Amino acid sequence: MLKYFGMKILSVTKGSVAEELGVRAGEELISFDGFPVFDFLDYDYYNSCENFTMRVRGKDEIVDYEIEKYEDEDLGLELSREIPVRSCCNNCVFCFVDQLPEEELRSTLRVKDDDYRHSFIFGNYVTLTNVSESEIDRIIRLGLSPLYVSVHTSNEELRRKILRTKRETPSILSRLEKLSRGGIKIHAQIVYCPGINDDVDSTIRDIEPYTQSLAVVPVGLTRNCNPELKKVDSASADAVLSVVEKWQKELLVRRGTRFVFAADELYLAAGKELPSFEDYEDFAQIENGIGLIAAFKHEFDAAMESYENGDVGELSIATGESAAPLITECALKVQKKFGGKINVYKIRNDFFGSTVTVAGLVVGRDIFNQLSGKPLGSRLVLPKVMLREFGDVFLDGTTVSELSEKLGVKVQIIQPDGESFVKALIRA
Ligand code: SF4
Numbered sequence: 387m388l389k390y391f392g393m394k395i396l397s398v399t400k401g402s403v404a405e406e407l408g409v410r411a412g413e414e415l416i417s418f419d420g421f422p423v424f425d426f427l428d429y430d431y432y433n434s435c436e437n438f439t440m441r442v443r444g445k446d447e448i449v450d451y452e453i454e455k456y457e458d459e460d461l462g463l464e465l466s467r468e469i470p471v472r473s474c475c476n477n478c479v480f481c482f483v484d485q486l487p488e489e490e491l492r493s494t495l496r497v498k499d500d501d502y503r504h505s506f507i508f509g510n511y512v513t514l515t516n517v518s519e520s521e522i523d524r525i526i527r528l529g530l531s532p533l534y535v536s537v538h539t540s541n542e543e544l545r546r547k548i549l550r551t552k553r554e555t556p557s558i559l560s561r562l563e564k565l566s567r568g569g570i571k572i573h574a575q576i577v578y579c580p581g582i583n584d585d586v587d588s589t590i591r592d593i594e595p596y597t598q599s600l601a602v603v604p605v606g607l608t609r610n611c612n613p614e615l616k617k618v619d620s621a622s623a624d625a626v627l628s629v630v631e632k633w634q635k636e637l638l639v640r641r642g643t644r645f646v647f648a649a650d651e652l653y654l655a656a657g658k659e660l661p662s663f664e665d666y667e668d669f670a671q672i673e674n675g676i677g678l679i680a681a682f683k684h685e686f687d688a689a690m691e692s693y694e695n696g697d698v699g700e701l702s703i704a705t706g707e708s709a710a711p712l713i714t715e716c717a718l719k720v721q722k723k724f725g726g727k728i729n730v731y732k733i734r735n736d737f738f739g740s741t742v743t744v745a746g747l748v749v750g751r752d753i754f755n756q757l758s759g760k761p762l763g764s765r766l767v768l769p770k771v772m773l774r775e776f777g778d779v780f781l782d783g784t785t786v787s788e789l790s791e792k793l794g795v796k797v798q799i800i801q802p803d804g805e806s807f808v809k810a811l812i813r814a
Pocket residue numbers: 474475476477478480481482483484497498499500513549
């Protein structure tokens with residue numbers, strides 16, 4: 387819960403509304419219109435309003451200001467833009483954080499972020515189990531939209547079993563309904579665990595009225611996973627895709643959107659053809675990895691058409707097992723059109739376990755162990771998703787320069803999109 391409120395004013399812009407009123411750096415911003423200020427989201431909201439009251443605690447007294455300004459006029463206060471992470475109060479059966487290897491991993495990877503403010507700012511999925519009713523009201527009042535919500539199932543009892551939450555919270559359906567009525571757009575997800583939340587059909591039916599889009603993604607299993615969990619196999623992937631496709635057909639007619647989208651891995655697991663680029667509509671769930679292959683192919687084809695000449699030389703690309711067929715297919719097309727020699731290496735994930743096949747979880751030590759002594763050409767191309775959010779470091783702590791030095795090859799990090807891929811390969 388958000389217990390503490392009030393924020394220190396770091397600076398006041400010269401000539402701004404706040405400065406003219408006499409507000410000074412070092413004072414404390416307490417509330418707007420009587421609502422306590424918890425973080426910069428309160429400030430951002432009121433900074434785009436015209437008329438409101440603002441309470442500030444100065445050195446000796448509390449002052450209430452009546453603010454009148456233009457909507458786009460900056461009030462002029464600088465506050466901290468940091469929001470400390472609020473951890474989750476769950477212990478989900480499939481929690482990826484709990485499945486991380488014992489090895490030394492940076493502590494940020496072990497943070498169980500379940501913060502609705504981070505959902506609004508960064509698009510992280512949250513369960514809403516650690517959010518009070520007054521915070522739901524705050525979300526609506528400040529218009530913190532869209533939010534990304536992990537639903538998993540609309541069956542409350544089953545949801546409690548999956549999340550193993552320590553707190554009693556209102557039902558997820560009542561929360562989604564309230565947020566939706568309050569004008570908050572919600573993108574939802576189901577982490578599909580075969581044998582646990584197979585009734586995807588009822589969940590889609592129940593949450594569809596309150597949400598903008600829904601992703602169905604397979605549970606991710608590492609070598610440390612909970613033994614209760616089963617891997618999504620071809621039969622379970624096929625079954626869940628049939629449900630998704632049934633709803634897509636119905637909702638395209640009724641809502642004008644397919645609404646529910648399945649992860650690329652589910653099509654790969656079922657051995658089914660992936661939907662076309664157009665079928666993903668506005669790629670509402672791309673941050674969840676949904677439609678990545680279609681988007682990559684689309685960007686790749688457009689980039690290939692736009693370049694006539696290229697200088698490929700001999701180089702290598704390393705990727706995860708799931709993306710390897712696509713990357714191989716694209717590398718061959720580049721080679722055919724521009725010449726050169728491109729070695730594509732599929733990296734088995736020994737660090738997290740061989741069931742982990744995505745490129746984003748390939749680590750430096752697996753790349754080194756599997757590519758050492760292999761022909762690499764003049765450079766090794768790797769997608770940026772293999773690195774942590776900040777810094778040139780893989781998830782296992784290996785740095786890009788360490789890998790480059792150990793393999794004796796230049797390592798080139800590229801954005802994981804089709805255009806960057808072509809540009810990097812042909813040195814455009
Ligand atoms: S909400 Fe569940 S999956 Fe997410 S961090 Fe918490 S325990 Fe892990």
